């Protein structure tokens with residue numbers, strides 16, 4: 001329920017509306033493309049109070065709360081920030097979110113809370129994401145972030161996958177007194193928070209601090225532990241776990257099946273981002289080698305991953321970095337904010353361009369992408385107009401490094417190795433949306449392995465929802 005402290009309307013709406021919109025502090029392009037540090041600078045207490053005062057305290061249900069998948073009580077938190085009660089505001093976020101320091105940084109706020117803010121009608125929304133990150137960081141700096149452990153129930157729960165879904169499920173279950181073990185295939189926990197989202201959007205330091213909170217609360221992490229064919233979910237039950245949560249994401253890269261896709265110098269986006277953004281001690285042994293970055297880099301795709309690859313290539317010193325996308329900018333799935341940052345940093349865009357073949361130079365290394373010009377045709381099932389290649393319009397985009405950011409598929413392994421676990425569409429796990437329960441009693445699922453590639457916040461909400469159902473299941477309430 002949305003509540004508001006009584007004196008938060010001390011300033012009337014008109015006075016609030018008059019407080020000018022200020023852009024968030026961001027590092028200069030020339031400075032930020034030299035390293036992988038976060039792009040946005042932290043705001044200070046005075047700036048946070050000023051920003052919070054711009055909230056006109058809409059009556060419940062406020063549009064920002066409705067648009068937030070976690071339904072964070074944003075107006076109440078902002079009312080406390082305005083009064084300088086940053087710890088109180090942080091507690092409001094923590095009540096509905098397991099990862100506020102992360103969501104405050106990486107949520108596409110312009111499509112969620114900020115997009116819904118009534119002040120967005122003039123393009124000047126409340127900058128709620130920055131305020132969420134500010135109070136979460138403040139509470140951490142004050143040493144007040146602690147996950148309270150519930151009285152032990154004697155029950156054990158296994159979590160498979162340590163992305164935002166698995167971590168949030170773990171956070172909720174330890175608070176209810178259950179012993180939680182997280183099994184993770186990679187050498188370190190974090191999922192795409194570590195092995196995907198680049199540092200310039202989300203510092204690994206922020207993720208590690210949250211992982212340390214979970215460790216302190218008693219969550220056990222088992223790394224390099226792939227659950228599936230060799231170590232099955234059935235075995236986990238035999239080992240004494242009362243329930244299993246599956247949050248394995250959707251991590252199989254989509255391919256084009258175009259000639260030359262396997263040439264040296266053509267990288268899959270996740271492989272490229274992991275090799276360039278992840279500290280060596282977290283890398284699997286076969287991923288230590290850095291990608292060879294040429295002078296000209298082409299990134300194929302139009303989502304957020306493509307923006308991340310463009311911005312990574314620029315930071316690695318490439319001179320010409322071009323995004324190749326087969327529709328127009330209007331159909332691009334990636335967020336506008338990331339695209340604007342990429343453009344500012346020097347990325348170029350070639351729209352209505354369909355790669356058909358990757359070309360090799362005399363040394364066998366990729367040296368170009370043969371493309372066809374496209375025009376827009378009829379809308380597809382989702383209403384997006386289809387690209388229609390124009391016959392004979394072939395041309396070459398020169399590139400000595402190519403990154404394919406074409407999207408992701410679910411991994412069918414868990415479905416194939418778990419009897420009675422229903423999946424659909426190449427391996428997405430079927431669940432009851434209200435509880436997260438799968439077709440297999442005691443097995444719950446949530447995040448990208450249920451929805452397909454989505455967002456940190458939606459995975460986080462799914463993990464929390466499943467934790468509530470798991471608690472009811474293992475304590476016999478359901």
Ligand SMILES: Cc1cc2nc3c(=O)[nH]c(=O)nc-3n(C[C@H](O)[C@H](O)[C@H](O)COP(=O)(O)OP(=O)(O)OC[C@H]3O[C@@H](n4cnc5c(N)ncnc54)[C@H](O)[C@@H]3O)c2cc1C
Pocket residue numbers: 106107108160161162163164165166183184185186190191192193196197198201225226227228247248249250251273304305308411413414446447448449453454455456457459
């Ligand atoms: C490059 C990139 C940038 C992104 N940027 C943003 C962004 O800015 N904002 C945003 O909101 N979202 C972003 N996303 C999307 C977001 O990261 C995902 O939606 C979210 O991480 C999904 O969470 P999850 O817990 O379902 O899965 P994941 O984060 O994918 O975690 C799944 C984990 O399960 C592990 N695993 C897989 N199979 C097994 C197995 N069999 N046994 C054990 N472990 C296993 C994997 O190794 C992985 O660690 C981005 C995604 C990518 C790829």
